[in-house]
Structure formats: C-alpha cells, structure tokens
Amino acid sequence: MLPDRPLPGVLDLPSERKARGAFFTPVSVTRHLAEWALVDASDRVLEPSAGEAAFLAAAVDRLKELGADKPLVDGVEIHGPSAESARLIVGEAGGEAAIRVSDFFLVEAQARFDAVIGNPPFIRYQDWTGDQRDRARFAALDQGVALTGLASSWAAFVVHAAGFLKPGGRLGLVLPAELLSVNYAAPVRRFLLERFAHVELVVFDEQIFSDAEADTVLVKASGWGLRGTGAATLRQTRNAESLSSLDVGTSWLPLDTGDRWPALQLSDTTLRAVGNARGDGSFTPLSTWGETSLGAVTGGNRFFALSPERVRELAIPRRDLLRVSPPGSTHLRSLALTRDAISRLGRNGESTWLLYPSSNPAKATMEYIAQGHATGVDQAYKCRVRSPWWRVPVLAAPDLFLTYMNAATVQLATNEVEARHLNSVHGVYLKPEVRDLGRELLSVAALNSFTTLSAESVGRSYGGGILKMEPREADGWMVPSPEAISTRRDDLLAIRPTVRRLLQQKKLNQAVRLVDSVLLSAMTSSELESVRNDQAKLADRRVARGRSGRKLRRQP
Template structure:
C-alpha cells in the first residue's frame, strides 16, 4: 500500500486544517485494535484518518476488500468525499464510497429510518463552527441530534459539541471514540453537559492536552479525546498534558502517566497537570458553606450597548464640540477595556479621559433634535451609517438602545486577571465590556464587594468558567460570568473594613498591571476572606497561575509561529 501525497495536498486546498500524521497515527492505532474493527469518520475532510485506518486494518491482517467494507467515511463537502474515496480505492485496490452529506442528517443506528450500522470506533476531527455563525437548518438539526442523544447544550455551544454527542450514538457496545477536539471540551461551561455525557457513556475517558499549539495559525487550542468501553459503567477519567504531537509516538506511556480520577471524584473541568480535583472540591465547599455564591445570585451580567458604529456614536470631546452637539445629549461611556483604571472608575477618571480627548462621550439624543444634531444625523446617512446592520433594524436609526448605567464593569476579554470595576462615574459602556448590575449588594458594601472580587477563588472560578482564546486572553460571556463564584454579601459585610483598607494596594497593582503585584494583592485579599483556609487558598492560587500561564504559553507559541511564517514568507 502507498500513500498519495499529491492527492492529500489537493485535499488540503479544501480549507480544513490538516491533521498531521504524528497526531493521527497513534490515535488510529489506539482506536483500531483488531482486523475486524469497523470504523466511521463522520467528517473525513482530507481523509488522513481513514487512510491510516485502512493501513492499520491491513497491518492487523485484514484483506484490502475487508478493510474497504469496514471503513465508513462521510463529509459535507462533495469534493472532499470524492477525493477521500478515490484515494482509499487506490490504496486498497478495491472500490470504496465516501458519502457526501451532513452528518447531522444521518439517522443513528437502530432508529426507524436509519441505514447506518453501528461501528466499533468513531475517529476524526469534527468541524468547528462558532455559535455565532452556527445558525439556520444545520443548527436546528444539530440541536435535535444532541438532544436525541441525551445532551442538552446551550446556545453558546459550537458545532463540534453536537457532533460529538451524535457520534457516540453510532458506536457499538464496548466500542471506542478517538477525536481531535477544541480545548473548550475541557474547560468551557457550555461543554459541561457533554463532559457528563461522555463520563456516563464510557467506562474510561482520557484527555490529552498540549502545551504547544498543534495547528499553527488556528485560534483554537485542541485536545485529544480517547474513550473506551461504550455502555459500560464509568470507572475513571485520565488527564495528561504533553508538549506537542510528537510526544504521542509513545501513546501508551503518555496514558500511563495520566492523572487519574475515579468515578465520583472528577474535577468539574478536565484540565490536567494541576491540583484541579482538590481545588474543585474546595470551591464547592466554599459555596456549600455560604461563603461564596455565583455572581448571578447577587447581580446580573449583560453586554454593554451595541451602537452598530462606535466611531460615529461615541465621540471625543473636541469632536462633539466641533459638531455643536448639546451637552445634554452626551453621556460618559467606555469603549475600551483599557479605560478601566483599576477597580474603581470615578468622575475624575472620566474628566481625565476628556482632557486627553479620548472617545468617551456617547451621543444619545432625545426625541427632538437640535439643528446641529439633525446635521450630524444627515452626515451619518451620507456615510451609510444608517444602513449598517444594528442601525437599520431600529427606529430612529440614530438612537442607540439598551444604554444603562451599571453598578460595575467586567472585562469581556482579559489578560492577567479579569477586572471588576465599580462604576462611580455614572458611565455607560459599549459591548467591549460587560455591564454588571448589583441589586442585591447594598450601596454601602459595593466598593468592598469589588475589592473582595480580587481573590484566588474568584480568579480561579473565572479561569474555569471562561474560555481560553487565541492571543492568550480569557473570554467571559455574560452567562458564564453569572456563574463565576464571588464572595457572599455576608462575607463582605463581615470584612468590610479590612477590604476597604486593601483598596489602595489593589489600585496600585491593577493600575500598573504587573503580574507579581497583582498576585500579591490577591494573596492579601485571600488572607482577609479565607483566614484559616489559606492552605487551600494556596492550591487555588497555584491552579489559577497554571491556567493563566498555559494561556500565555499557547499565545507565545502562536506568536512565534506567525513571526517565523512572516520571516520565511
């Protein structure tokens, strides 16, 4: 048998990320264990998984004809399906068909209209479509398939999660699953139902994470999921981290050094290499004891206003003055995370922004426009602002809806640590920041509450609840932010004086943004809030630091690759 590099190169041109053999070969060897193992790749793409599966089956003693009958390949892209079928046919020397259809349109085995037989193993690299673009019929089909499998995913779930849930329904009892998946599997809140489903569906689940980027240029980090014993009682979860895909050549050794969690003791997130299990239990204990609670119990997080054209609606003081816009129509507003100085935004801070002529004034006219405002609106129409998406769906187009003055702001994308900032400036915010209402935190406790936010338990909760994105940033969606654990109002009230006394130190640390200073400030808050529990707090601090470091390491790895690509052209 021979591989066909030229055809594989052509398949790469279809637009999918190419899965390197160093990554796929050990996965296929693990998944295909006998010459009679039946295989399904539900999104075959460039065909590397099924090509290696064919080689593996023949190595184990299967005839080319038998191997062809055992391999099932599907892809939504007709060209990918055709190329995969042609390549496998030439490798095996017998005709082989790869179906061109949506995997979500395929009925699970055993259902009324199904034509698919169950298989011993499912392998592959499912497509990744973010929830924002995952819409229409394909999304409705995917939701139906996931629900049919018993997995209730939220609207934040990307396509791959539904794909995995559907794929499990095609596996025979005692069968296996070997997939390359986004790292969101191990840490994203929306993946929690899927993690639970996988635990309940397989006896053994193993996840391999990578410290270095596997797909240079891809924004998402990836993991390998290996699950075996379909339908048998769950026994253990194994988590392990390796440097790169090259380390998988000794897959058995990698799995042998995995951190193992027995049934019932798994961490809420499947991130290897740290004290996640102890930390998960400690966070749960803090919540059970009433010391911490989800942010959504004391407040509500939402996105800021969506203007549709911040460069038009949020002006500099000089720009607003030159246009003659009345002061009564101008509201202080933030449009960038860097406009949050530390944990407190005051009117002096807004005045400083205005003095520096920053964009910090939202034009929010009343029902009757002045002559200057009418002229500005006409200018906007001349520039086509009124035809932009968010503008054209509202009447009048020039009045930005949903403008509120929240009690606090929370960074949507964070570097060192997420920042909660008390809004003492009566400012609004664009959707570049999250707006936090705090109706259940008394006015006199709000400043202390915001200081208390900067503790190791809350910072770790942010890391575990949010998502790691390209560039080493941590992203928190509103629903995820509502789940972040924060000190309870009772705990803040108990330590109000001590927390306020830490304000200046915290301000300096956040203002200068030095990681060491911020870490020291977190420890100081920990000592106030956790007291005798500082040994456990140390575990939280170490895990938070490890997760943050992993984000940054991936970012630096991606940056280095981009620099090399730019250098070599």
C-alpha cells in the same frame, strides 16, 4: 506521509473550508487516535467528517500494522471534491474507502462500527443556521440529548457519531477545549460520562492548529453503552508531537456529570480548598450578587463614541449624549471608574460620550446624523436593522464593570460616574440588598487568589492567550460572598487605598496577595500555595498556547 493540505487540482479554498468548519489535522494526532481506537485487524472504523481522509489514511496504516491486507474504511463527507480526494488518498495508503457524500446528520445512525474517529467541523451557533442545524439537534435528540440553540456544530456531531458504535465501541475525536467549560456543552459532558465506561481527555500546552483560534482537546471514550463511572481522566502534553509521551494523568469525579471539567487540571489540595470555600459559604457565584450583561453594540464606535473635543467641535449638547466608558478595558484595571479618571480619559482624547439623541435632537445633532447617513454609517448591519438607525439601544448604567478580554485576569471596577458600557466590557447589575456593599468593596475583594483561579477555570482561552469571560460564564465565577465581605469590611476598607496604588503601579500579584491576607486567612499555607500555583499554571498554559498559536500562524 499523510497530506495536511488539499490535493493539487482540487479546488477547496480556505474561506470555503472555514465556512464548513473544516481544519486539517496534524498527522501525529490522526496517528495517535487511530492507534488508540483500533485494536484488531477486523475493526470497522468510521470518520464522520472525512475531509481528505487524514484519519482514514491513519486508520489504514494502523489496520495494516494489525494484520489487515487491504482495509476497508468508511467515511461521510459533505464536500464532493474532498470526498473524491479521500478515496484517492486511502487507495494510495493501501486501503479501500467507502465515502458517502452527504450531510452527516442525514445518515441514519446504525451500530456497525468498532471505532469512530475524526475532527468534527467547528461552526459557532451564530453562523450555523437553517435546516442543517435543525437536523443536527434532532439527531442528538435521537440519542436522548437536548442541545440548546447556543451549541456549536461539534456538539451534535459527538452525540450523533456515538450512535454508529457497536456496544463497547470507541470514540476518538478532536474537539474544541470549550467542551470542558461552556454551559451549552453540559449535555455533551453528561452524555460522555454516563454512556461510556471510560473517558480520557488529552489537553495541550500549545495550540496544534495554525488556522483555528480555538484551543483543542482530544476525547478518547471507550466502552460505549456500558455503565459509565461518572469520572474522567485528564492527561496533558506539550503539543501534537509529544503525544507519544503522555503523562499518567489525573482522575476527577464531578458531583454532577454535567459539571465543568477544568477542575481536572487542579491538584487534590486545591480541590479540597475549593470545596471548603464553597461549603462554608465564603465564596459564591457572581450570580448571587446580581446579573451580568453584555454592553451596547453601536454598529460604528467611531461615529457614536465621541471624545469631549469632538463633542465641542460638533457642538452637540449634553441632552443628546450619554456618559460612556470608553471602548476597551485598559482604563478599568483599577478599582473604580471615578470622575477624575473619566475626566483624564477625556482630556487624553478617549471617547467618553455616546451619541444618544433626545426626543427633540438639537440642530447640530441632526447635522451630524446627516453626515453619518452621507458616509454610509447607517448601512452597517446593526444600524440597518434598528429604527431609527442612529439610536443605540443601551441599558441603564451598571453598578460595576467586568472586563471581557484579559491578558492577566478578570477584574471588576465600580462605576462611580453612571456611565453606560459598550460591548468591549460587561456590566454587573447588583441586587438591591447587596448593592451598597458590592459597589463599595466587591472590586477589591475579587482580587484574591481563589477568584483569579476561578476566572481561569470558568473563562476560556482566546486567540493570543487572552482570557475571555462571557456573561453566562461570569455567572459561575466564584467571588467572595456578601457575608464574607461584610465580616471583613473594615479590613478591606483599610487595604483598599494600597490595593489601588499597587494596581496603578501594575503590581497585580502584590495586590492579590494583600487581599489574600484578609480573605483567605483561614486557608492553610499549603492550600494557599497550591491555589496560587494552580492559578499560575493555568495562566501560564493559556499564554503559552497563545504564543504557540502565533508561531504556527507565522509558519509558511
């Protein structure tokens, strides 16, 4: 059996593996990709981030099944002790390993291999800096792919790895599911669809890694260098153990090869309804309405975000404060943040004020700032890098709040109190020509089945089954167009009180169906049912992956 942990005696701490973006891959996954990628005993195979040879050992087993005597397999590994372990493991499996200890991006791409398989390191752009990142981007450019500075490490690995394939070769990789949807991965999606003859994706209902928050997808691309069809096939399975019984799959031909791929998971009826809604102008990206922005990062919410009681206790005057939406978004699961609502939040001890000293701070304010200095608040990173440390950079009050982390779905709430927003929510700044209409009705209109489906498609699943929506993703979130809302304005105003009451009663589905009756009346009953079913399927799958991830993390 292949090892799923470091060999005894080899020091490779979990923190060190995480810093390298290394995660141990389940045996069923390595076996599946090896069996798919290797079709002849003479096939040459490379694992570009070999770790401790999980894929290379599976490749040895596969090549021996195909008739090879003592298969020679190749790998690259940046961590010396892991490379040594890999050689031993491959030897024990009956093969011979040529493992080069190096940064993969320092290895010149040569078309020597029939297959490249592996699990590239996953390091987010914030933590992936310096020379290695620069080398990675140049390596991708060698293949004609320009990656943005927001790209995580795996993106360049995919592109560079393909350069080691012979014409017609096969690429089998374990990748983060953000490949399907994030903007920075568009060049990678285009690269795969245009440079390989066939692209197949395998997605999981449950998480397959206990030590990684990200969801996972298997990419199986074959026919390197041959003309691509521009289409991809999606196959779904429950977990790593059910890979032997994959479904037939569905195919999708995007209008543009860089388009997001979640549409692969939708039925033909839903795709037709989506196309009609976009084509007739009744739905449009949120960016049509305005701009979505991150909230303020204080560097210490406990110090900067204050409850009314705390403000009275400190005697900080109004001139040194700004109204703020309290941290979190539970209080925004309605249609608006109203004066009554924020007063109630304050009475309940929520932090509805933000310390924001004026040009002439009061004595009480300066005394509080001195307390912060004495207790080390000024040493927090965000405080340390700004001057003065106690002035939080804030934007103007947004027109609407957009919820960032969501158990059910993404929601909008009109900002009726001119409150600023912290980084637990996003702010939406509407264009002048649609500002009044958007503030009045966009939060209501966005509660429809088509828009909740779009949220599942453009957002991403986070740890615990949470639906996460970043500002750049929100730009592509499909919401009712200004024209559609204007046409149905009277009807939307009529149902708004009922929608608000249903949300207060936590009856989200009933609220959505009520809005559907106004905005989606042009859909056929079969189309509307299909949209709702697909939205529920995606949401259920997200939640199920969250549960499975927690279960995996509890296992010893």
